[in-house]
Amino acid sequence: MxxxxxxxxxxxxxxxxxxxxxxxxxxxxxxxxxxxxxxxxxxxxxxxxxxxxxxxxxxxxxxxxxxxxxxxxxxxxxxxxxxxxxxxxxxxxxxxxxxxxxxxxxxxxxxxxxxxxxxxxxxxxxxxxxxxxxxxxxxxxxxxxxxxxxxxxxxxxxxxxxxxxxxxxxxxxxQETLAEDFIAFRAAEIARVTDRLAKVANLKRPLVMMERAGGYSDDCCMSFGSENFGKMVEIAGGKNFASDLIPGTFGTVNPEAVVAANPDVVIITGGNWGAYVPGGAWVGLGPGTDMVEARRKLAGLAKRPAYSQTKAVKDGRVHAIWHQFYNSPYQFVAIQEIAKWLHPELFKDLDADATLKTLHERFLPLPYEPGYWVSLERK
Structure with missing residues (x-):
């Protein structure tokens, strides 16, 4: 360093x-x-x-x-x-x-x-x-x-x-007491998802293609194994497509394999990477995001060969989420939003945006600004 x-x-x-x-x-x-x-x-x-x-x-x-x-x-x-x-x-x-x-x-x-x-x-x-x-x-x-x-x-x-x-x-x-308060808050918010899923008999888990930093480069498709966002998908009630293909936390899957798997849902992580890839196709999520531009970029990524003919695109189940949930203790917020995408009826009353706002109000020095996820509008 x-x-x-x-x-x-x-x-x-x-x-x-x-x-x-x-x-x-x-x-x-x-x-x-x-x-x-x-x-x-x-x-x-x-x-x-x-x-x-x-x-x-x-x-x-x-x-x-x-x-x-x-x-x-x-x-x-x-x-x-x-x-x-x-x-x-x-x-x-x-x-x-x-x-x-x-x-x-x-x-x-x-x-x-x-x-x-x-x-x-x-x-x-x-x-x-x-x-x-x-x-x-x-x-x-x-x-x-x-x-x-x-x-x-x-x-x-x-x-x-x-x-x-x-x-x-x-x-x-x-600050041990404050750390334990944060840990308890995080655990309780994850339990709002897992407790409800546990009560569902014969839970049907949608197949999810979780793409890491889509649009960061021209290549497709970086993804996650059974940890990080791959684990978040499983906790949220889905089946992570790449868990059986990537032995570690991070790796790459072949676009043809995605086409063959025909995922029910596509989720792409995004962030403001102008410092690394100026003008890139990445979805610039984060506090204060321009949601119109984010949705435009997400629509562009959905047209790539790996996704364009999938069930996810045809059904309008294509989403993007803030990449930095993968490198922070805020994963519980992502789990809630992903759960709502995967099981909209089961979690129709769950508001991940309100959870993130509460996180800011209780623990963080910055005011909350929305902009951490975006979805394509159903046709």
Missing amino acids: LFLRALLGSAMLAASLVAAAPPALADKVSVIDVLGRKVEVEAPVQRVILGEGRQMYFVAALDKDDPFKRVVGWRDDLSKADPDSYKQYLARYPQIAKLPSFGGAKEGAFDIEQAIALKPDVLFLNVEAKVASDEASLVDKLAAVGIPVVYVDFREKPFQNTEPSMRVIGKLFG
Whole structure:
């Protein structure tokens, strides 16, 4: 991970971004991260480096009144992968424009000197960074200067690792009760779907083609195995087409296989990826989305050979949903909306939009703006 030196300046800049209040007394605590590693950290932590900027999706819930007060550096992915959320944060917390940022683990080596200069109490890394960090001996090198590394995961195996990740971060922030409140809220909202499905005898599960980042490139079709959005489909009462074809969390399926399977429902993940693919065919979902444009783009993706003759298109059951549900603890919102798409009569009273609004009001510092999903209108 290569820090963008031009943005960093000096450690004094990082210090200026931390709350001026005197730090709370810290004690050394032991936590078990999602890789099963026992890590000792001085907690509650006051200075944190986020190895993934989108870890802010949960960090903000723990420090709602001042979400960046502990963050002294972060990866630059939030501004690129979710610029709409980044702009919301920037408007409310303009100091983040000067927050030291860096690239991802897979793109280069971590700048040890800058990490030391930022004087973090802990570095949070996503599990997908482990191979690169191992190759660079990152954990050992940082441990030698007293900087612990804790691995979390909201992406690779979110239904195994989301709750442990939230508990670890909550403990290190001294916000264990708030973390448990979030976990309980998330579980209860998922149960609103699973409890109702459990009461249905001989549940008919629609076959769902779940496309990952449709329109990001000209190729089709990236998808999900039995985890992440693939698991969300199963929890919501569907059958994920790619679960038997993709052994891991992410992979690709052949367009001809999709045609042959003739899915009942097509769901495509979308986001504002102008930083990566300017003018691309992707469906730009996120807070404040232009829904007319999003629907236009979704209609274009539905005309591709993989989908144009499928039952899903003919029946008007083609949808797009915010991609970042795959990398945040907000999966429960996606599960609710997908359940409504798959079983509209069973879940006609379920309002995922209201659930997302409640999430913002209870836990997040940003005002709620709609724009997280779109459907083609039935003909």
